[in-house]
Amino acid sequence: MNPQYLTLVKRELWEHRSLWIAPLVVAGIFLILSVLAGIAAGVHFNNVTFGPGHMGGLGRGEQNPVLVGILGMAGPLFLVSCITIVVYLLDCLYGERKDRSILFWKSLPVSDAHTVLSKFAVGMVIVPLAVYLLTLVCHAFMGVVLSLGVPGFNKLVGVGPGDWIHAQGRFLGMLVASLLWYAPLGAWYMLASVVARRAPILWASMPLVALGVIESIFFHTRYFWKFIGLRFQPQDDFLQAIVRPDLWLGLVAAAGILYMVIRLRRYRDDT
Amino acid sequence: MSAVIEARGLSKRYKQKQALVDVNFTVGEGRIVGLIGRNGAGKTTALKAVLGLTPYDGSLTVLGRDPSRERERMLQSVSFIADVAVLPKWLKVRNAIEYVAGVHPGFQRERAEKFLASTDVRMDHKVRELSKGMVTQLHLALVMAIRAKLLVLDEPTLGLDLLVRRSFYDTLLNDYMDEGRTILVTTHQVEEIEHILTDVLFIEQGRIVLDSPIDELGDRYTQVFVKPDQVAAARALKPFHERSVLGRTVLFYEGVARESLESLGEVGTPGVADLFVARMLKEVA
Numbered sequence: 001m002n003p004q005y006l007t008l009v010k011r012e013l014w015e016h017r018s019l020w021i022a023p024l025v026v027a028g029i030f031l032i033l034s035v036l037a038g039i040a041a042g043v044h045f046n047n048v049t050f051g052p053g054h055m056g057g058l059g060r061g062e063q064n065p066v067l068v069g070i071l072g073m074a075g076p077l078f079l080v081s082c083i084t085i086v087v088y089l090l091d092c093l094y095g096e097r098k099d100r101s102i103l104f105w106k107s108l109p110v111s112d113a114h115t116v117l118s119k120f121a122v123g124m125v126i127v128p129l130a131v132y133l134l135t136l137v138c139h140a141f142m143g144v145v146l147s148l149g150v151p152g153f154n155k156l157v158g159v160g161p162g163d164w165i166h167a168q169g170r171f172l173g174m175l176v177a178s179l180l181w182y183a184p185l186g187a188w189y190m191l192a193s194v195v196a197r198r199a200p201i202l203w204a205s206m207p208l209v210a211l212g213v214i215e216s217i218f219f220h221t222r223y224f225w226k227f228i229g230l231r232f233q234p235q236d237d238f239l240q241a242i243v244r245p246d247l248w249l250g251l252v253a254a255a256g257i258l259y260m261v262i263r264l265r266r267y268r269d270d271t
Numbered sequence: 272m273s274a275v276i277e278a279r280g281l282s283k284r285y286k287q288k289q290a291l292v293d294v295n296f297t298v299g300e301g302r303i304v305g306l307i308g309r310n311g312a313g314k315t316t317a318l319k320a321v322l323g324l325t326p327y328d329g330s331l332t333v334l335g336r337d338p339s340r341e342r343e344r345m346l347q348s349v350s351f352i353a354d355v356a357v358l359p360k361w362l363k364v365r366n367a368i369e370y371v372a373g374v375h376p377g378f379q380r381e382r383a384e385k386f387l388a389s390t391d392v393r394m395d396h397k398v399r400e401l402s403k404g405m406v407t408q409l410h411l412a413l414v415m416a417i418r419a420k421l422l423v424l425d426e427p428t429l430g431l432d433l434l435v436r437r438s439f440y441d442t443l444l445n446d447y448m449d450e451g452r453t454i455l456v457t458t459h460q461v462e463e464i465e466h467i468l469t470d471v472l473f474i475e476q477g478r479i480v481l482d483s484p485i486d487e488l489g490d491r492y493t494q495v496f497v498k499p500d501q502v503a504a505a506r507a508l509k510p511f512h513e514r515s516v517l518g519r520t521v522l523f524y525e526g527v528a529r530e531s532l533e534s535l536g537e538v539g540t541p542g543v544a545d546l547f548v549a550r551m552l553k554e555v556a
Contacts (some may be wrong), residue, residue, distance in 0.1 A: 106324060111376065
């Protein structure tokens with residue numbers, strides 16, 4: 001790997017601190033809540049010793065309870081991160097032109113391809129994977145706290161090692177499939193960022209809105225809206241997702257858009 | 272003397288206007304070249320072409336490389352300071368150093384830190400907390416710690432007060448300039464840098480109108496302070512410009528032998544600023 005990459009990634013995290021502060025704050029809230037829940041549970045079930053006999057009472061549904069727990073954690077964490085990542089991608093090539101610092105960045109021997117790809121990687125790979133790890137840490141912490149507060153908690157809800165492995169695999173698969181699925185969206189936000197003279201969020205949304213409106217006026221159909229709506233949906237099954245042709249077409253589109261972004265950053269001359 | 276920059280037939284057209292028209296110039300190693308022109312004359316466009324920041328027509332070689340195709344390789348040996356406003360406000364001094372150290376193979380971190388230690392700039396300052404003068408010092412520290420062969424400066428002291436401007440150029444000359452290093456600089460404040468320049472390039476409406484080493488200006492241009500009773504005689508020798516200063520008239524001549532002027536008054540070599548003004552008025556006329 002090019003040793004520049006580490007520096008380029010660090011530079012993004014220095015500038016866009018919300019990328020790592022926001023998920024940490026959410027995680028912190030989770031940790032506090034799980035401690036409180038552990039204490040409450042400990043008080044409530046003070047004299048109860050759970051054993052195999054209690055299992056039937058609570059039972060488990062169709063869902064893997066570990067997966068349910070992880071997804072419960074992942075929901076708020078990834079929701080917050082999605083917002084910070086979109087804000088980041090929209091700003092990452094716009095802010096440097098706005099404050100003219102692009103002239104400083106461009107005075108150093110870093111290629112535009114490295115710059116653009118490092119920003120894409122931060123938004124679409126590094127931060128999501130970090131939030132993934134954070135989710136697992138939060139979940140494990142909550143499990144430990146609840147087990148301390150309520151001895152035999154794991155037996156109570158009836159989970160075993162198989163459930164853990166299954167849950168980890170499913171969750172990682174969902175994440176990777178969703179990231180692949182969202183790749184063209186991420187690239188699109190960067191295109192808006194490199195093109196916009198102001199308000200990149202409008203540059204990102206107006207063309208899509210316009211196309212949708214034109215379609216519904218002239219053809220009275222809503223295929224484009226559906227197409228866009230579909231692109232925003234997360235993927236919940238890795239194997240189902242990667243056999244979809246439109247996932248691969250999306251990746252091709254993402255590569256094409258990123259190529260345009262690199263060319264635009266290279267040759268655009270408006271400072 | 273080998274050429275650090277070689278421009279042949281360099282042209283650049285923006286939508287509305289032709290910014291550079293068939294520009295030819297050569298910058299030799301070890302020279303300090305002032306690219307001097309009015310606003311919109313094409314200075315910044317020329318620098319952007321040299322730095323590979325903008326597409327252009329014609330041929331351009333910087334340290335033997337083509338800036339449009341080998342920009343990253345070229346930038347390992349070229350440093351660039353645009354005006355001081357371009358360091359991002361959120362950047363911490365410590366991180367600025369870490370960043371340049373991380374991306375530039377020729378960066379000598381200790382040099383930058385040593386230079387900054389002699390200033391009021393502290394490692395945990397952010398750029399937004401620094402005064403304009405301190406930002407300049409930071410930028411200078413970063414650039415001087417790079418072993419670059421060519422330093423390009425575009426209005427580097429714009430908006431700075433006199434003390435900072437003076438120390439900027441003093442630092443450059445004392446700590447940066449040595450054998451084998453070359454500087455290309457644009458500025459409005461010609462008077463401030465003319466004593467450090469070895470060459471001048473005047474640019475007007477996208478064309479180079481004067482390209483000369485400073486020490487050859489005297490061979491070509493002469494100024495004469497003429498007493499009032501001699502003005503008519505002096506004018507007969509076809510000066511290309513004249514102006515009045517405190518009751519004395521200064522006339523500027525191009526290509527007129529000094530001996531024939533000495534009888535008219537005090538003969539000297541015009542300063543770059545005077546020459547620039549004179550040339551520009553001539554271009555306009």
